[in-house]
Amino acid sequence: MPQHASNTRVCRDCDGFATAAITTGTRHTDGTRATLRVTCPTCKGTGHTTLAAVVRAGR
Numbered sequence: 001m002p003q004h005a006s007n008t009r010v011c012r013d014c015d016g017f018a019t020a021a022i023t024t025g026t027r028h029t030d031g032t033r034a035t036l037r038v039t040c041p042t043c044k045g046t047g048h049t050t051l052a053a054v055v056r057a058g059r
Helices: none
Strands: 019-027 033-039
Touching: none
Parallel strands: none
Antiparallel strands: 019 033
16 A cells, blocks of 8 residues: 655745855865854744644635
8 A cells, every 4th residue: 555745845935945054255274164054034944834824814
């Protein structure tokens, strides 16, 4: 019997790539690059979004 994968919602702002490493252009004394880790503010670094509550607008 086939197994169905769970259908998790991917964050629309980061497309599932929740954390990015950005180089600052400087190097440490051992020669490695100095980087900053930045997380997506919408999903807070998870890459997935929660199901929003249904809002009914109109009359």
